[in-house]
Amino acid sequence: DSGVTQTPKHLITATGQRVTLRCSPRSGDLSVYWYQQSLDQGLQFLIQYYNGEERAKGNILERFSAQQFPDLHSELNLSSLELGDSALYFCASTGVTGANVLTFGAGSRLTVL
Amino acid sequence: KNEVEQSPQNLTAQEGEFITINCSYSVGISALHWLQQHPGGGIVSLFMLSSGKKKHGRLIATINIQEKHSSLHITASHPRDSAVYICADAVRDDKIIFGKGTRLHILP
Secondary structure (H helix, E strand, O other): OOOOEEEOOEEEEOOOOOEEEEEEOOOOOOEEEEEEEOOOOOOEEEEEEEOOEEEEEOOOOOOEEEEEOOOOOEEEEEOOOOHHHOEEEEEEEEOOOOOOOOEEOOOEEEEEO | OOOEEEEOOEEEEEOOOOEEEEEEEOOOOOEEEEEEEOOOOOEEEEEEEOOEEEEEOOEEEEEEOOOOEEEEEEOOOOHHHOEEEEEEEEEEOOEEEEOOOEEEEEEO
């Protein structure tokens, strides 16, 4: 157990639907990153939150949104789902700076049919 | 051009061989991460380093700040080392740039 908890582990849904992925960071970590990994692709940075505030945005579609709550857990909302959104979605957390250990959750595998 | 380049992209070797995976980055770092992604998808942090060399079991990571280059070595490789190895340049806390990974396959 890495200390970063992601739910659900697997999710199958249909095009046009909306899903929410949840991430609880490692205890003490303030920064949460969301990444997308499509089949045989590298990790694509989506968005980062630090202590409740959006810190950086990557290649995140307008159909996707995220937030970090006061208890530091984060949710990634994916709406109007398309087949191409099928991917592994990883959450990772670090401490105050990127120089701290980057800890990944086990990922949420989303399949859009 | 990706700001973090890894080589080789794919590597197949026999059990027991010494493995080297290279990572070059173009932006300055606060830390460089080496990650291992297992076939099941889980990602594990192997090393985080900003200078010199670190060793953990059969794994060794080195970094040359002047040359902006890092290497991951595996001694006495084993089939269970088969995985994708990812290098990541933590430029600062809001910017971590990932390489595309090196897929390693160790044959028994």
